[in-house]
Amino acid sequence: MNRRQLLFVGLLVLAASYLVASGSVDVTDDSTSYETPASDRLIQPEEGGSYLWPYTSRNRSPSDRTLAINLVIHGSDERVQQALVDETGLEWEETDPEEEEAEGETYEVDAEDETIEWDDAHGSTRYVYFDTSPHGGEGIWVTESYQLHTGSYLGSRHHIRAYTPTTDDWTAIQIHQEYWDWFRLRHTVTDIRDSQSMLEAEFLDQPYVEEVRREYHGTAGPRHDGWLSVIELATVGLLGVLGVLEKERLRTIRREAYDLLEWAHANVRGFVLVGALAGLFLGVRTAGLVLEATLPWINPKAFVAVLYPVLILGLPIVTIVLTQPLEAASRFLRLHHGASWLGRPLKPQPALLFTIVGLGMAFVVDFASLGISALPLELFLHRLGLLFALGLLAAGAARTDARGSVLFLAGLSGWAVGLAMPLLGYV
Known part of the structure; x- marks a missing residue:
């Protein structure tokens, strides 16, 4: 092996080792090998509901177990996620403060004065196992529904992976603290229990929380003591449901209005194109009628x-x-510079549609004005052909x-053929 080949192999091995070390390539992943955890290792967060294997795994196998699930929040998927990232919009039903609390030991944790802000996060894929047989289903491995974090990716952060079964109204959460190790090129977990307590404290004494407790399931694992935090979100009353629906409707309207404004802003040229094509066509018709009326001694064929x-x-030039x-413009450069002030260039599909609408609207108005x-x-097919020819152009x-x-x-050929057909007597 000569020096060049040796260097190439060395670089290849070096790159491969770094990719594997950084987690970009997972050499242990075997997506076709599914293993089922033992039934006596499963827990049932809700009576009569699905079972949960209370760990995460690198692959769809209990042998690749990583960290223990350390928190379960009861409530619909939407309410749980909103409670984590934006609890100000939650609705709840008032309960009797003298009502006896449900059994279960409650752990007091000192809450911070400021609410933690969670952002969407990126991280390696981890799996959990749900046994949905109580609902007539089967055991399935699933990836996280979403990830959240507070802190920085390349520094230190608290990291949440949330898993939501489709058959039950609860969310399994694995939260831990980690830091980015530049030599391992991956995150290193430094804590689980304090992160669990920190997140648990976020729900203490909140009006939308019915109960905060801990249950012991004996889940073993690094830095884990076997206790699972359980959060029960307060139920939504009838007025709360109506309020949620009304807020959702208003959010939908605002979102649709914003999307419409964004679309209109992105297609300003399209609306100008519609007006320019319709104005040019109808302007020619109007100019002919005005000239004929004001200059009756001149043969109309001159006009x-x-x-x-x-x-x-004019119609193809305007189009x-x-x-x-602008970067593709060759002729009419000054006109292109002027058009660039109208905003972003049109994409092909909108350009075709706006052209057809503009000229088509002109045809309709013209025929209607003529009675x-x-x-x-x-004649209809001929005009339709002209529309699509200019649209393709x-x-x-x-x-x-x-x-x-x-x-x-x-498009240019179709436009020329369409113009020639009536002159040659084919229409």
Whole structure:
């Protein structure tokens, strides 16, 4: 083996070892090998509900066990996630403060004055096992429904992995503290119990929490004492349900309105294109009528000779100027610079649709103003062909690749054929 080959092999081994070390490549993953935990190791967070194997695993196997599940929150998936990240929007039903608390030992933890802010997190995939046989299902391995963290990825952080069974209203949570180790190129877990207590404290004395307790299940594992924190979220009363639905409806309306404004802002050129095409076509019709009325001694065909080139050349030119990106512009450069002030260039599909709408609307208004309510089939098909020819021209102009050139040529050819057909007597 010569020096160059040796260097190549060395670099390859070095890169592979770093990828495996960083977790980018998991050499132990065997997605086709599923193993079932022993039934006596499962717990049942809710009477009559699904069973949970109270650990996370690197793979779908109990032999790859990592950390113990250390908290379960009872409530719908949406309420649990909202309680973690934005509890201010939760609704609850008032309960009798003198009502006897449910049995179970409650652990007092000093709560921080400030609420912890949790953000979406990235982390390695970990699995948990649910046995849904009480609901007529089977045992399944699932990945986390979502991950949250507070802190920094490349520093130290508290990290949550949440697992939500589809058959029950509770969420299993594994929370731990970890730091980024630059030499291992991965996170190293430093604590579980304090993180568990910290998250548990977030729910103490909250009006939307019915009970906070701990249950001993003897779950073994590094830095874990076998106790599981259990949070019972307060039930939502009828008024609370109506309030939640109303807030959700308002959020949906605001989200849809925001999406509509975002879409309109992204397609400003499209609306300008609709107005420009309709205005040009109807402007030619109006100009012809005005010239004929004000200059009756001139043969109307003279006006046609002037206005027809404006129509057949103006429509494709306007389409190209308003749909072609500035970096792809060759001719009409000054017009392209002006169009760039209208916002982002159109994508091919919107360019096609806006072109068809603009010219199609002009056709409809033109026929309506002339008192024409029915068209011969061949005339209708001809106008339809012109619409799609100009639309293809717009879609091709909006692209800067070879496929855009094909669309552009197809549209331009279709436009030329459509104009020639009536002149040659085919329409």
